[in-house]
Amino acid sequence: MNSSSCPLVALIGRPNVGKSTLFNRITRSRDAIVDPTPGVTRDRHYAQASWEEQSFMLVDTGGIEDEDSDNFSSHIRNQAMQAMEEADIIILLLDGRQGVMPGDHELVNLLRRTDKTVFFAVNKIDAPDIEDSLLTPFWELGVDQLWALSADHSYGFGTLMTALAEKLGKTEAPPELPESTIRLAFLGRPNVGKSSMINAIMGQERMIVSEVAGTTRDSVDTLLTRDEYSYLLIDTAGIRRKGKTHDKLEKFSILKALKSLTRCDIAAVLIDAEEGITEQDTKVIGYTQEQGRALLLLINKWDMIQDDKKRQTQLLEAVQEATKFIPFAPVLKVSAKTGSGIKRIFPEIGKMHRQFHQRFPTAALNRLLEAATTGHEPPMYQGRRLKLYYTAQISSAPPTFAVIANFPKGIHFSYQRYLANRFREGLGLDRVPVRLLFRERSGRTKG
Structure with missing residues (x-):
């Protein structure tokens, strides 16, 4: 995988329509990229895959939340809304055995509002002789094209994926950047100081700063030129801990991080020195390694514990323990507020970038x-x-x-x-x- 943008394909639909089955079939296909990272064990509801040389990130939206909801129609509606916002292409999966359900009308009406490509796939159609009888009721939804599919038995699967690959090839190309631009994404929980860190970097260094047109709406990109080097700084939304907020849209912030990771060489994960390294921090770190990114750990707000040697020792030991499977990741003690340690970032990412792209005889x-x-x-x-x-x-x-x-x-x-x-x-x-x-x-x- 290169550092250019990787389109995001979202699977949405009511419970038990076969989203997970289709997810597994796509990601286990002959072109799927499967590379589990030792030490990172977690249910996987997203994966990078490819079809006919078109790479993409596949997300099972039902799996992202995976929780009970008092109002399930609201739960599915929120998934559709977030897919409309974040995804490049959407696959709405419908249940051919159940027929058209009331919730299907609402989902289709929602998806009509988006300018994204949507594939309306009717699942559980296992053979051509039952295709017409099971597909016909779904034409009342008023969509231009229906895709007959059996995620279980692969009927119609190749046809759908070939059409998907064709659309992927037409997605918007990333903006042109200077050659050998180092792409650096800042990730972490909300309020850990990602935007402040970027501002501190820009304030400390004498650089040419410009906005980059054409980038995705889920992150803010800044192109910096320092001496003969160019840097694309990608500021992402904070990744919240599950259950931390009642706003379901916030719980999809992982999608934003995943999109940013497909576009960067180096992931800078910020850790709050006052709060210490949390389980959510280790999950974010895990995402970076599943995507094969170089990793830089920035312990921000170090100034808040600069006079507490015991706390410093405890924090560094906790970080070392939490990242024992990735001991290669550099750790820098920094403060976006005071500017302490900021100047060490550029020499470090220069070394990391050279190693990341190095080739050997x-x-x-x-x-x-x-x-x-x-x-x-x-x-x-x-x-x-x-x-x-x-x-x-x-x-x-x-x-x-x-x-x-x-x-x-x-x-x-x-x-x-x-x-x-x-x-x-x-x-x-x-x-x-x-x-x-x-x-x-x-x-x-x-x-």
Whole structure:
């Protein structure tokens, strides 16, 4: 995935119409990108996927809230409203077995108000011989096109996805930025100081500041030019803890963070020094790693605890414990209010950006792999020795390497982590995520 904008596709619909089934079919398709991050365990209601080389972020809106509601029609209505606001493309899923329900009329009327592309898909139509009888009642909704679909059995799935990919190819292109612009998104809970931090950065540095036209409405972008370097600073809405607010629209702020993450190289997550690192902070950090972004931790409001050494020690230990699976992430102590520590941000993100986009010669990588396996031989798997034949870099941002093995599924997580650490040390990638993908050697017998 590159740093350009990734369109967001939202699934909406009443309960039990098959949104989760369709979500799973799309994200598990042959082109889906599945890369779970160790140490981040959480129900996934969003995922990056692609179809016919068109990448997109898929969100199951029902899954985002996943809570009981006193007024379920209001709950679904809010989902539709937020999808209209945040998504680039909307899929409204209807239940072909149940037929047209009163709530379907309300959802369709709501979606008529948007200028976004909407696919009206009638689910649970499992075969062509029942398509006409199940689809016909839905024409009373007055939409131009209905898509017959079985999320369970894949009937009509390819047709829908091909049409979706065609629309994705026509979504608005991101604005042109100077070459090698470093994209930096600021994320965190509300009131942690994201906007203040950007203002402090702009106030401390002598820069050319300009607004960027054509960016998404869920974030505010500022283009800075400092010496010969350009920086796109993306200020996102705060991510609230579930249940913190009764305003259901606020609970979709994760969508805004996800969109911003698809557009950045580096995610700067702000932590409130007074409140300490919270469970919600660790979730935000988890989102950054699921998207493969470089991560910079900014402990803001450090001035509030500058005279309390005990509190400083406790906070730094808590941050270290909460991020033990991502020890590469730099931690800076800063204050948007006083400007303390701000000047250290630019040298740090410069180093991170270089590592994030760095590429390595294959010969050097294979010497590194050989040294790693000699130093710590791969274990046995089902009575046979695991063998790692060779490696090559397949992409950057983040640096990603394929390792060819005889039994990729037999490589235990602990050995994968050992190899990743050896790659990190041997290549000088001490500030960014490193991904190893283990693949089976094709066309040969397993040795």
